[in-house]
Amino acid sequence: MRNNIIVVVNPISGDIDKSEFIDAVALFAEKENFNPVIYNTSGVNDIDKIKVLYQTYKPQRIIITGGDGTIKMVAEAMENQDVILGILPAGSANGLAVDLNLPATLEENLEIAFHNEYMMIDMISINGKKSVHLSDIGLNAELIKNYEKSTIRGKLGYALQAVSTLIDLDEPFFATITGDFPTIECVARMIVIANSKKYGTGVSINPNGLMDDGKFELVILKNLDLVVLGKIITGNITTDDAEDIEIISVKNALITTSVPVSFQVDGEYCGSETKLNVEILPKHMKVAVPYTDPDYGFI
Structure with missing residues (x-):
């Protein structure tokens, strides 16, 4: 039986075509015996829709293909949930990925996102x-x-x-x-x-x-x-x-x-x-x- 994994993709982040990322995730998931559930953000009720997906599939990890704004959005959706976020940097600047010293290649980031251990990161609240x-x-x-x-x-x-x-x-x-x-x-x-x-x-x-x-x-x-x-x-x-x-x-x-x-x-x-x-x-x-x-x- 395959383990479910949600993949949140921001189609417009960084003005980058995400088809390469989606294809690579699908191949990697197949090899590692995961069932990838792809969700493309639309800017309309994304947080609520991601919450529903999580409750439906209960994955241990969510893979994020986007920039810092997409990571923040998924983190907000998953507040108080026991889930690990894996990052495939695909934004305009990818600040968090830079600070985490994530590698430059998609192949290396797939391995980290799907399998590596995690760190507990602080967040900041600014006017809510x-x-x-x-x-x-x-x-x-x-x-x-x-x-x-x-x-x-x-x-x-x-x-x-x-x-x-x-x-x-x-x-x-x-x-x-x-x-x-x-x-x-x-x-x-x-x-x-x-x-x-x-x-x-x-x-x-x-x-x-x-x-x-x-x-x-x-x-x-x-x-x-x-x-x-x-x-x-x-x-x-x-x-x-x-x-x-x-x-x-x-x-x-x-x-x-x-x-x-x-x-x-x-x-x-x-x-x-x-x-x-x-x-x-x-x-x-x-x-x-x-x-x-x-x-x-x-x-």
């Missing part, structure tokens, strides 16, 4: 929205808003919109951040709510971040001149950069801004906000991972 990777307000969220309006996808699309966004850069905003730490009042270009280290482009924004430590980092970028941008892009942020970049590790925070500021969650633009209520959700999802990263403890 769930985040599994990196969310922010300010410059990057503005870039994502522009990217979503553009017709050029992938890393090239991000690069083009980065140039355009920097040219049309708004004035910095004033932010007050409170929590179980001394109140922070600052002028900022961008505040990152980080559950991990890197954006999908490979840019390291939170060098010491871990996804399973019961905390998240607030990365406050007060200045974004060429020197600071260079340090971010090359992953050379240090404690000596406190005048330009401040990083604090917390379990909850309330961020209030003087004006509405663009806000994004895991690569999805969510409008403008003046108040963000943020809290950690420890050990909230199981994700299949490679065995080689010494930063994490695998189960």
Whole structure:
């Protein structure tokens, strides 16, 4: 008797044809004696439909073919369920896959997604929205808003919109951040709510971040001149950069801004906000991972 496995496919993520992924999953499942149940997302009641599929087939794993937004959606659908999520990266930037050090080839990722052990990853709640990777307000969220309006996808699309966004850069905003730490009042270009280290482009924004430590980092970028941008892009942020970049590790925070500021969650633009209520959700999802990263403890 074959074991059921649900395969959630986002047909439009990353502007990538998913037929190769679906064919590869079908072949791998046949070889490994799994019965794959393919679900293509439509943007209409996907969470509820995935819940119904889970209750119908009760798989031990769900394989996700998409980007960070698709992973987040499945994680929300599977909240409080004992199921392992396997990732076949197929989004525009694949930030979570980058942070998990998933390999470049589909063949290797199939093996990991179907068979590897898992790690328990924290999630973050921001005004009730769930985040599994990196969310922010300010410059990057503005870039994502522009990217979503553009017709050029992938890393090239991000690069083009980065140039355009920097040219049309708004004035910095004033932010007050409170929590179980001394109140922070600052002028900022961008505040990152980080559950991990890197954006999908490979840019390291939170060098010491871990996804399973019961905390998240607030990365406050007060200045974004060429020197600071260079340090971010090359992953050379240090404690000596406190005048330009401040990083604090917390379990909850309330961020209030003087004006509405663009806000994004895991690569999805969510409008403008003046108040963000943020809290950690420890050990909230199981994700299949490679065995080689010494930063994490695998189960």
